[in-house]
Structures are given as C-alpha cells and as structure tokens.
Amino acid sequence: MRRLPVLVALIWVCSVFYVGIFLFVGGFLLVRLEVNRTSTCADVLSPGAQVKGDFCLSEPRFRRAVVLIIDALKADFTRYDPENTAPKPFENKLPVLDEMASSHPSQARLYTFRADPPTTTMQRIKGFTTGSLPTFIDVGNNFASNAILEDNLVHQLGQVGKRVVFMGDDTWVSLFPKKFHKSLPFPSFNVKDLHTVDNGILQNIYPTMEGDDWDVLIAHFLGVDHCGHRFGPDHPAMAEKLSQMDGVIRSVIKRLKNDTLLVVMGDHGMTDTGDHGGESQKETDAALFLYSSSPLFSAPGSQVEPEVVPQTDLVPTLALLLGVPIPYSSVGQVLLPLFPQNGSRGAPTGLSQAEALWINVKQVNRFLETYSNMAKDIPPDSLSQLRADFSNISSQYLAAVHKGHLPSHELVVSMQNYLTAVRETCRASWARFNPFKMAAGLLILGVSCMLCYVISELSHVVIQEGLLKLPILSGLVAGLVVAAGQLFTQGYLELSWCLGAASLSSEVLFLWRTRGVSPRGRWSASGLLTPALLVLFLRCASLLSDSYVIYEGHVVTFLLFTLSVYVPLRLNWDGLLVPLPPDTQKPPRLLPTTLPSSVVRREATILLVWLGVMVGSLYLSLSLHNCREEQGTCQPSPFLSPLSRVQDSQLRNLHYVLSVVSLAMWGYLLHRWLRHYGNLNCSSVTVFSACFLLPLACVCMGLHWAVSATPEDTFRSLSELIGLAQVFLPRATFCLLGLGLLLLWIDPMTVFLKSRTPLNSRGTSLPPPKYRASTGISPQAELHHLIPQLYQRIRHSLEDGVTECGEADSRPAVEAYGLGTVYSAPLILLCGLLGLALLLLHPEGMALAFLLLLLEAAAVLHIHACSTTLSSLHKHSNGFSVPWAPVVSWSLAAAQFFHATGHLPTFPSIQWGAAFVGFPQGHTGTALPASLVTLNTFSSHIIFAVGCPLLLFWPLVCEVRGTRSTRSAGAEESEDAVMEMRLRENPQKFSSGLLQLAARYLFVNGAQVFASVCAAAILRRHLMVWKVFAPKLMFEASGFIVGSMFVILGVAMVMRVDMSVGGLFKKLLPQNSR
Amino acid sequence: MWDVEIRGMASAHAIIASTIFMATVIPAVFLENFSVYGTHMVWLYCVAGSVAVVNTAVFWLLGISPPTKKNTLSYKINRLSRSCLYFLLSCLFFHTVVVMYGAPLLESALETFSLAVLLSTLTTLRCLCILGPNVQAWIRVFSRDGAMSVWDTSLQITTGCSVIGAWLGAFPIPLDWDRPWQVWPISCTLGATTGFLTGLVAAPVWIHWHRKQLTYKLK
C-alpha cells in the first residue's frame, strides 16, 4: 500500500481549501478585538496641567436629552425641496426638520449622518453607543448573548446617575441588559409589522416626557425600516409613515424644556429596494437633526460647518454635552459647532472647542495605545506616525495651557486632523470588505473543488506517478517569491497573499499536468449528472436561500431521504432488485452470469430492511431538532435541555432511563459487531479496550448523568460528594476513552491466530499453512471463510516462490480470527470511543440522537453494501471504487446529525455547557474550553469523517453472506470469503480506492463550503446576511476544517492498521516456511 | 400499427388531460367561492374523482386491461375487491412516505391523506387499469426492460412524472414568500397534477420519437 502519496495528496488538498477559506473570511468577516476597559471621570484629568479639572463635577451643558432613533431614516427623506411639486412618496414628508433648521439657525441643525458598514441595525446601535466601529465579529463579545460589554454611552450615563429611559426596538434590551432605569421594549422581529413598535412608543413617550422620572430618553422607531423592507421607499405606505414621524417630532419639540437636547437620527439608510447592510452611499447616509430650545450653535457662517457627520462623532459629542466621560473605545471626534469657539464663550458652563478636543484626543490616544497592545491589525507604520502626532499635539497644548493663553487655531486643526487620522486608520482595518481577498478566496475554493474531483477520478494515477511533487514544490516557490517581493517592496509581510499565491499556482499546475492524463470522455456531462451529484447540487443551491438555511435540518433530511429511496428504485430499474423469474428466457447477452435468485432475494430484503431503519431513524431524528428564532412556531426538542432542568421528576426519570438505554445500546451494538466478526478473540490491548474500557466508560457516563441530574436540594448532606463526582466521573470517562484511543493506535490489530499443530513442532516438514478469516469461534464458523489462496499469494510474493508445496491437506494449520474485518474493526472501535467522548459533551437526552446516528450510519453502509453486491455483476468494477451516492449520503447524514444533536448554524445555539463537563468550576485558560465546545459542535462531522473509510470496507465485510450461500447452492468451493484481505491482495487499488473515497468526501463537503461562501459573497447586501449567511459560512467552514482533519485521521488509522497487518504477515511467514 | 397505437394513446391522454381541466372549470360555474387555493380539498377530490372515472372508462373501453383467464363473476368481483384493497393500501403507503418526507404527522392529516389519494389516483390507479392487481407486474414494469407495450411505457412516464412533480412541489414550501399556494399540500398537489399532465403529453411524444428503438416482447 502506498501511504505517502495518499497522505500527501490529502493534506495538500485540505491545506489548499484552508487557504481559500482563510483568504475569503479575511476579506469578508471584519474582526476587531473588544477592549473591556471603561473610562471614568478620573481619566480625563490631565496630570500636571491646570485644565478645568474633573469635568464630571462641573455643570454640564445639558441636563437632559431626548434621542429619537428612526430606523433607516435615510438622508434623502429629510431634505425639503419646496419647488418639488410632484414629490415621490418619500420626498418632502418631514418638513419639520428643514423648517426648524432654517427658522432657528442657532437652535437647530440638519446633517447627513454617515454610518459605517455593516449597516445593520444591531451593529449600528453598537456603533452609536460605543463610538467604535463594530464589525460582524467583535472578538471578546460573548456569543451566547448579544450584550455589549464594551464601554458605552448608556453605561456611562448610568455611572453618573442619569436615569436612562428606553422605549422601542427590543434589540436594545438584549444589548443593554439591566442598564436602563426603565424600558418599554416592543417586538422587532416581524418585518411585516409596521406599527407595533411605533404605536407602542407613541402611547408612552409623551406621558414619560411630561413626567419627571428621566434624564435621557431613547426611543427607537422601526416603522420606516420595516416599511422599506416590505414595500420599498417608493410606496404610499412610506409617505404615511414619514408623515407620522413628522408629527412625532413636532409634538416632542413642543414639549422640550430649555435644558434638554433633542437628537433625531437614522441608524442607516436604505437602497432603492429598501434593503441595507452594505456600504453603498444610499445605505450609509442617514440623517442627523439636533435641536434645543436654548441657543446651541454659534451664528451660521462664523465657522466651517461639516458637510457630513460620521456616525461615531455623536458619542463624544453627546458625552461631553451631557457631562459624562467619553466611552473608552470611541474613535469619534466631537462635533465642533456645538461647542463655543475660543474666546467667545457663549454658554458659561460649556467646554470650549479646544478643551473638548483635548479631552477627545487624550481619550482616543489612550484607546489606541491599549488596542495596539492587544491586537496587531493596525499597520505599524501608520501607528508610529499617529504616536508622533500625538506627542506633538500634547506638548503644544500643555505648553499653551501652562503659559495661560488660549490654544492657537492651528492646534485645533491639528487635533482635528489627528482624530480624523485615527478614525480612518481604524476604519481601514475594521469596517471595509476586502473585495480582492474575497475574490481570491472564492477562486481558490472553486479550483480546490475541481481539484478534489480530478483527484477522485484520477486517484490511480495520482498515487503512482509523482504528479504531486512538482505542483507542491512550485507552490512553495511561488509563495516564497511573493513573500520576498512583499518584503522588498513594502517592507512587511502579508501572509494571506503569500499563501494565496502558493496554493493557486500549485492548483493550476496540477490541473494543467493532469489535462493530458485524463482519459477521453471522463469529463463528459453524463458523468457529472448522476442523481447523487444532482442531490449535492440541490443541497449547495439550498445554501443560497435564507429560508432553506433556516430550515436546513429539514432540507437535509428531505434530500437524504430522496437519495436513499433512489437506490432501490434505481436497482429495480436496472432489473437487479428482483430475482428474475426462472421461466423467463433471458437472452444471455444481457447478463453473462446472474447471482442465484436466493442471494438476490436475500440481499434485496436486507436492503429494504435497512432502508426501513434509515427512514425510521431519519424520521425520529427530526424530533430532536433545536429551533432558530426565525422559525416561528417551532418548539425545541425536550431532549435538549439537561436533565437537571426537567422539573417533573417522573419525566426526568423517563428521560434518564431512555438515555441510559441508548448509551447501553451504543456499547452493546459495537461489542456485538466486533464479536460477530471474531475480532474479540485475541488478547491484544485493543480487545482489552473494547471489552473493558468501553463498558466502563459507559458506566461512568451513566453515573455522571445520574449525579448531574439530581436536583440540588434533595441530597444536601451529600452535596460535597456530588460536587466531587461531577468533577471526577466525566474526567474518568475522558481518561478511559483517551486510554482506549491510545491503545487502539498503538496496537490496532484484532486478529487471533490459532495453530492446529503444537507450536514447538513447527518446521519445514509441515504442510503449507493456510489462513482463514473466521467470523466466529464456533466449529461451524471455522468451516467458512478460508483464505488459502491468499496465503499462497502473499507468500509467493514475499518469498519469491522459494517453497513449492503440494496442497495435500485441506485443513488449515493456522486460523486467523477477525482477519476478514481487520481494517474495519479498529475503525469502528475508534468511532465508538470517539462517539462516547463526544456524547459526554452533550446534554443527556442526546444519547438518543447518537444511537440514531449509529443506526443511520449502519443503514447507509448496508444499503451501499447491498447495492454493490446486487450490481456487482452488472457493472464490472474491479478496484475498490465507492460510487458517489453513498458518499453524498454519508456527508448529508453528517449535516443531518449536526441538526439532530441540537445544533444550529447560529452563535446563540452553541452548547456552551460542553465547556463545563468535568470542569464545573470553569477554566483558567481558553484553549481547553474552546476545544471542548468545538468538539461538541462538530461531533457529527467528526464521527462521520473518521468513519468515512468504512464505505470502502463495508461491501467487502458483507461479502461473506453472498459467498456462503454460493457454497450452499453447490457452487465451486474455491471461492472463499476473503473479505478485507482482498485489499491486501491489491495494495495499489486499495490505496487508490482510499484516496478516491477521501477525495470524494472532501469534494462533497468542499462544494458545500464553496456554496455558502458564494452565498455570503453574493448576498452581502441581503437583510439576513449577518443573521443567516455569515454564521452559516462560519459553521460550514469550521465544520469542513474539523471534518477534513478527522478524515485524514481516519485514513491514517487505516494505514496504521495496514502497517501492523504487514508486520504480522512478515512475522508469520518466516516462522512457517523455514 | 405503431401510428395507430400512438394515436390512440394520444387521444386517450387528451381526454384525461381535458378531464383535469374540466374538473377545475366546471365546479367554478356551479359552486360559489370555488377556487383552486381557497377550496383546495374540493378541487383535489374533483380532480381525483374525475381522473379515476375517466381513466377507468377509457382503459375499459380501449380494452387495455390484461386479459382475464377466467370470466366468471366471482373472479371479477375478486379482482375488483383486490383492486380496491390495493388502491387503499397505496393511499396509506403514499401517506406514510409523505409523512416520512417531513409532512406533519397529526395536524392536517386529512390534507396529507388527500395528497396521498391524489397521488394514488395518478399512479396506482393507472397501474391497476393497465396491469391489474398484480404487484409482481408493477415491479416488473418499472425496470428498464420491463415494458411490454406502449401502454407500459406510458405508465412508466406518467407515474415518474407525477411523483417527481409532487417531489418538486415540496420545494417552495419553506420559502418566506407568503403566497397562498405555499400552504401545505397545495404546491405538492399542483406539482403532482402538473407532472401528470406533463407525463400525458410527454408519453406519446417520447414513444413516437423513440419508436425505432422500442422493441416489446410479446405478452
């Protein structure tokens, strides 16, 4: 068996995939680290300088503020053009803003308010409360809840004792749990509902304003946004909605007091179809309106007015106007027109422009220092430039203040420039898609899929010729050249481009080299249009629709069901399912030889029975699904909640019994299978782990569940013991299973050799030994499964025909139990042990799901085996080629059990409890809990990936039945059950079959990753991109990465077995032939 | 010989297709508020009933049904009752399959069963008409070399098209378009009916096209 080419090819393909994913995700998912530090009043003191001192103590410019957020209030909606006689539904509907701004120029201003992408409501709320540039993933954010942990305005207002009252979009309540003095949330989920939120606010806002129990009032209206999503801006409903908002603003203005600031703003705009999320100007440009009954602005024309106000600038402005510290992570810049100029102090209590800017500069610099210490994503050259600027400004300002005269105008400008530069630097690294990287990632992934397909078709060539050497070398060279070029021209290295160049060049070179090798007609459309690949195509296409992603669990089950039903239908269509009636005179040209009808009938029955098992387990597994929030009336499966949360004690007992029975069944079925094929007869360590470690681990798990299910208050006296058990039982289980895996790797052989003749009398005079792959130890079983030819062949090949012996004695001298399943037995044991470890990380009820998983995997394998046997005479496939249908089923089953074990491709549905199994007190590091949660999330991917080579072995394992009955039917005696030893007879075909299988499995999974990457790239403006497609992409990509690693592990396991089988034969042959 | 048979089949199919059309149009004249979406069950049973009647009548008149060896009354009654039993079993079978495909188990069981009835009418009933209550023959027909006459081939095509139509009909259900025809089981019944109509049209065309390659063994 050729091990190295197979492993190298697989690792190379996987790494190419990883590079593609890495590049795309790097360009698409904007990542930023959260700084979990907060500003305090003490921060803003500038030591050594006699500035105002602690400004929190001084009287702020405004005591109160009303913030009206009109979701998706686009800048265009607020412009008023009196000459427009035929306004569109969204034009001229908010005259109040323009009226106020023109009639009271010192009290009101209307600005264009530019949001940063992603222009989705949640990211925007985060943006204009923290003053930062939230990305899709703010690392440090706890995924389980959406709560904002970064320093923000609401937190700061609460710190100084302001009463913040909130009403409107209920997103805020999940973002700021328990931060509001009073909150009136209304459901925001239904996009088709234009009025619930708005009417809820309108009922409450005026009484609240007239009362005195508030300092800051935030009201978030959703009607305009929902109207946009439902009808688009160009619709009469929009006119109605905007006119309603006009009325709201007027009434609020009427009720304003002199010490109150009014802010009316949109969080983002919308496209002409009413969507948002992207970065086009229509989506980013919202409106900002500021108003106060007392003079707020200096006279117009006295200073430069900003054209466009960036959204981040609101935070420092509001903070300083209301007298709270600027939130720590803000990168905004105070809005200068709201602060009096130097010298002309209009408002006695306000900060001057220079003072405000100085506070702002200090805060931004502090943040920049903290951030650049934590993360390295800000380019070093711009960072050092910014540092130099700051020290310059700092010395100038402090010198000016020290001398007692006012800071010069140039200093104000340079402070502004500094703030703008910081903001732009941050924006460049956090808030911009990188289309080149996205395109490169997409390209590499697409070519990788093609590569997988080519390798699977040409596996026999790939393992023989050194096709891979040149592409891999050239890839390395290309990567190094690009790296050197970057170092030479830019001075620093961008790893992603080097990797991209390396993988792309190696891919292209490989495809170019195989262009000549590929036989003609192989790439015809008919080869690709098999129903299995059609199902795969449907699966990939389903990833492009948000509804199908939401109902993914059902979609996958549907497709898997279709594919399984297709197998017998197809066999029947080919006339292979039903034995031919004996009276029919079949023309001999159709089928040269047919299987005996009894065999056909039995195989067909077995196939249908397993189809029934498959269908049943598919149907039952549907009831174990979890629910997405988008799924409306769905109820999560009751088995998903941990037992300790089940209130009813009878129900709890029932669940517990069910789980333990499933667990026992899992262990029993594995043991039963191994015993049936005679793998438990030898005395190796593997058998020890199968016979003792596996049951022991099951018992530990059962006990652990029992302990963790006991309600806390029932056994008070034993609480210490229970706590101890909760730590040690799962750890013991992990250790047992880990030990089992280790032993399995050290000695994976489960073959028991039994000599008929006494060991000491072995000599050259002995009759030629024969081997049999026995399935059992009963004497009846011994008569079957002889492998005489096998031994002869191996010996001839090894010994070069040194000994020629007559076959006088038909009784074998040595029997080998379990030789027929020598490859699959360790693999099954590996899956079983891994499965138990993964089950431990799940809620107890998921034992059912794992049992169904075992049954379904067995069903896929048996259906595959039966259909191979039935069609074995139809198409002559020598070699061990696994067709597409079982591979696609296998991968679909993995996706299906991802859902059936209670997982969903959303971040809130991650089962965080897995991190605390065996560690109820929590962890100190992050690596261990992260890996536990990853293992939990992708457990079905892992089990199916490791078990993937079983698809190759199963038809051989099941071969016994066919030949046994051949014997009984009186067929020739020499055709003995060889089972998996066939693989050893043909090491070349074995390795090429293995490579082909793994490449096909990777292709099937890679195509799904490619589809979800396409979905994210194409639909990046979609309403659901951050809720559906981006999380789906993350899960699909991580699932692929984890799965492909375990595919390689499974293949490596097979090779490990092959090595020890080789060792066994080497050890035996000299002994017997000497 | 070929042309006659194909022409006969085309006209029979045309009659059946027009029945479906009539079953949609005529009740609209007599019944108030009749619409395919609104009173879907009524429409479904109209179509199923009329297709059943017309199918049986057409095949009986054309004499396609397999020749019966015995012509006694009791034998005929036996056949008839077996046919009814098979039809009922096929309804249950389709119901089970549809539920396994993910249809709700308890709620709207009537709708699911109606879909099963429609599917049985479009597939099993034709099998019964053409092949008689003989499961062996049914299984035989759905293999590559199993067709023994043009009618068997047309049975293959229409049955396949109906089932695939119903299967395709399930695709729009999860989409969030909120259309009236996305309600269970409307899209599936419409898909099955459309598939059946397509099959009716396609069968004569396909047989005509492939008449050179088609060779049937004599019964």
Ligand SMILES: [Zn+2]
């Ligand atoms: Zn919004």
Ligand SMILES: [Zn+2]
């Ligand atoms: Zn929106």
